[in-house]
Amino acid sequence: MKLRCRPLVLAALMFAGGAHAADPGMPDCAGVGAVRVLHEGLGAIESAAFLPSGKLVMAANLKGTLLRKDSLAAVPVQVASGLSTPGGIVVNDEQSVMVGTGNGLGGLFPSAGAAGIAQVDLQTGKVTPVIKGLSMANGLVRGADGSYYASDDLATSLDRVLPNGTVQRKWLSLNSNGLALSKDGRTLFVNQFLRPASRR
Numbered sequence: 503m504k505l506r507c508r509p510l511v512l513a514a515l516m517f518a519g520g521a522h523a524a525d526p527g528m529p530d531c532a533g534v535g536a537v538r539v540l541h542e543g544l545g546a547i548e549s550a551a552f553l554p555s556g557k558l559v560m561a562a563n564l565k566g567t568l569l570r571k572d573s574l575a576a577v578p579v580q581v582a583s584g585l586s587t588p589g590g591i592v593v594n595d596e597q598s599v600m601v602g603t604g605n606g607l608g609g610l611f612p613s614a615g616a617a618g619i620a621q622v623d624l625q626t627g628k629v630t631p632v633i634k635g636l637s638m639a640n641g642l643v644r645g646a647d648g649s650y651y652a653s654d655d656l657a658t659s660l661d662r663v664l665p666n667g668t669v670q671r672k673w674l675s676l677n678s679n680g681l682a683l684s685k686d687g688r689t690l691f692v693n694q695f696l697r698p699a700s701r702r
Contacts, residue, residue, distance in 0.1 A: 540574070541577070541578060544560070544562060544569070544578065545562050545563070545564055545565050546562065546563045546564045547560050547561065547562055547563070547569075548561045548562075548563040548588060548589050548590075548605060548640060549561045549588075549589060549590050549591050549640070549641075549642075549680075550591070551591040551592070551593050551599065552593070553570075553593055553595075553596050553599075553624075554593070554595065554596050555596055557570055557571065557572050557573075558570065558571040559571075559581075559591060559593070559599055559624070560578065561585070561588035561589060561590075561591055561601060562588070563587050563588060563589065563605060564587070565583075566583060566584060566585045566586060566587065566588065567580050567582060567583045567585065567588075568580070568581050568582040568583075568585060568588065568599075568601065568622055568624075569581065570624065581622075581624050581627055582622045582623075582624070582627040582628075582629055583627065584629055585601060585603055585620065585622070585629055586603045586604055586606075587603065587604060587605045587606040588601045588602065588603055588605060589601070589602035589603070589604075589605030589617075589638070589639045589640035589641065589642065590602040590605075590639055590640060590641045590642025590643070590652065590653070590680075590681070591642065592642050592643065592644045592650070594621070596624075597623065597624055597625055598621055598622060598623050598624060599621075599622050599624065600619050600620070600621055600622075600632070600642065600644070600650075601619070601620050601621075601622050601642075602617065602618075602619055602636075602638075602639025602640060602641070602642040602652055603617060603618050603619065603620050603631075603639060604616045604617030604618055604636065604638060604639060605617065605638060605639055605640040606638075607656070608638065609637060609638030609640070609654045609655065609656035609657055609659075610656045610657055611657070612637035612638075612654060612657045612659035612671060612672060613671075615634065615635035615636060615637070615669075615671065616636075617635075617636035617637060617638045617639045617652070617654075618631055618632070618633050618634040618635065618636055618639065619631075619632050619633040619636070619639060619642065619650060619652070619663070620632060633650070633663050633667060633669065634669075635669045635671065636652050636661050636663070636669060636671065637652070637654040637657060637659035637661050637671055637672070638652065638653065638654035638655070638656065638657075638659070639652040639653070639661075640653055640654070640655060640679060640680075641653030641655075641678060641679055641680045641681035641692070641693070642681065643681045643682060643683050643690070645683060645687050646687045647665055647687075648665035649662055649663060649664055649665055650662070650663040651663075651673075651681055651683075651690060653677075653678040653679055653680070653681050653692065654677060654678070655677055655678060655679040655694070655695045655696055656677065656696070657677060658672070658675045658676055658677050659671060659672040659675070659677075660672070660673060660674040660675075660676050660677075660678050660692070661673055662674075676692065677694060677696060678692035678693065678694055679692070679693045679694060679695040679696075680692070680693035680695075681693070
């Protein structure tokens with residue numbers, strides 16, 4: 503799937519560096535303004551998700567923390583720490599989210615099962631491990647039936663976790679990064695940050 507226009511991006515929220523140059527060969531999407539840097543110096547932000555209220559939650563991968571930004575002008579605040587290289591985020595409700603953990607070089611060795619999923623209480627900061635034994639979890643989505651899908655961009659292992667907690671490691675032999683489910687829940691879209699391993 504190719505983008506035909508340049509969407510709004512929260513550049514400094516997603517990357518540790520400064521402002522990012524826009525692609526001169528791609529026009530702006532209709533109704534979208536120029537790229538604006540909201541914050542710098544947050545470290546490596548692996549993923550972001552909106553709460554029902556519109557507040558933004560972000561996983562700071564190398565710092566092992568979860569940040570929350572309450573409005574466009576607000577400075578992000580830390581709401582949880584002690585997460586092992588957090589990755590993908592799935593929102594439960596205004597008070598809690600599920601966060602992929604073990605989003606690091608362990609993804610090179612899926613059989614080690616070094617990653618997992620933890621529940622984070624956004625009010626207290628409590629981190630509760632829920633699922634263990636995943637290959638990696640830098641991308642995380644949950645289907646309507648309660649199944650989780652967790653991506654590994656370093657090895658060909660896209661994992662599924664059934665509603666009863668059973669981990670199906672390498673459910674799909676594909677390296678992938680970000681994930682998204684279609685509205686009807688029947689199609690899983692994947693982003694490949696690296697070239698597919700089978701073509702290297």
